Amino acid sequence: MPVSIREVAQRAGVSVGTVSNVLNRPDEVSAESVDKVTRAIDELGYVRNDAARKLRAGISTTVGFVVLDGQNPFYNDVVRGAEDEATRHGIAILYGNTDEDHRREKLYLDLFEEQQVRGLLIAPYGDVTSRLQRLRSRGIATVLVDRFSGDGRFSSVSVDSVVGGRMAAEHLIQTGRRRIAFVGGPFDIRQVNDRLAGARVAAENAGDHIDLEVVATAAMTVDEGVAAGARIVSRPRREWPDALFAANDLLALGLLQSLVVDGRMLVPDDIAIIGFDDIAFAAAAAVPLSSIRQPSRMIGRTALRIVLEEATDPDSIARQTVFQPELVVRASTRAR
Structure with missing residues (x-):
């Protein structure tokens, strides 16, 4: 003892x-x-017991981080960036993965509220505004991650997904593609809607000769990408798109896997694929995957710095930090 x-x-x-x-x-x-x-x-x-001493003094040494999908390497990199910054301040990160599940999200929010963490970083699933207001009323600073705070009530650190979606579709159009399928879902995830909105802007700007359809998925996973690819290939050949814009890289990798295994549609000769996030696996795919890059670690570091500042000064004004995405071109979208 x-x-x-x-x-x-x-x-x-x-x-x-x-x-x-x-x-x-x-x-x-x-x-x-x-x-x-x-x-x-x-x-x-x-x-x-330094942690207990600080807790008794009302100064927690932990920050909670709730992410949307713990299987997505993008979020792993964001958390790693937050951890790197937290270490500099003597802070530990408590991590929770909601797996796009409202019940799990509530469970972690309850847990971190009970623990009286110093601050909370969250990539939310749906609308959690009222719950975050409650946390703030209890002295827990909160910053949205990978989600822009539209009403400005909370600080946020994100990437402009609308711009990223537009960049992806514009790139496909510039390579000669005219029948583009946006693959993603569920649509109660804000980032999915924003990326589709950007793609629609690009299609509209290009004129009537661009066809943009939506292939909905139940989740943003490799398995859902494989299933979506199988549905697309099962269509009559005249109904095949000539480009796929996946809402994230995991979906894109699943699509690529499905098409490679089937063998009837060659990437990029018959169909181009572009993803979003630029995770490490994108460059290592069987056909290196083009993607829209997000500065994942910088997002995590910035969010951690902001939440600690707001924990120190509760009266600070909420700020919206928006990074710009970057187009990364690889073999999967080579021009025909």
Whole structure:
């Protein structure tokens, strides 16, 4: 069992309060008492519970981070960026994956509220505004991650997904593609809607000769991408699109896998594929995957810095940090 502060006091022959003062306010204690307590600590091997001390003082050393999809390497990189920044400040990250599930999201929010974390970073699933307002009323600073705060109530760190969607579709059009299928879902995820909105802008700007359809998926996973690819290939050949814009790279990799296994549609000769996020696996795919890159680690680092600043100054004004996406072209969208 760990040595208690009471045992230290007994060994030193002083009160528990004196030991506490030696640990926290040594300038208020006599040199003799400091010497007695120090020797008792050394003899017993006492290790102070710094986390408990800070918790009693109302200063938590943890920040909660709730992500939308823990299987997506993009979010892993965002969390890694937050962890790198947290380490610099002596803060630990408590991590929760909602897996696009409202019940799991509520469970983690309940947990982090009970733990009285110093701050909360969240890539939300749906609308959690009222819940985040409650957390803030309890002194827990909150920053949205990978989601723009439309009403400006909360600080947010995101990438302009509308611009990214437009860039992806414009690239496909510039390579000569005219029948584009947007593959993604569910559509209660804001990022999916934004990326589709950007693609629609690009199609409209290009004129009536561009056909943009939507192939809905139940989730943003490789398996859903494989299933969507199978549905597309099962159509009559005259109904095949000549380009696919996947709402994220996991879907794009699933689409690529499905098409490669089937073998009837060659990438990029018959059909081009572009994803979103530019995860590490994109460049290593059987056909290297074009993608819209997000600065994932920078998003995490920036969000952590903001939440700590707001935890220190609750009256600070919410800020919206929006990074611009970058088009990364690889073999999967080579021009015909």
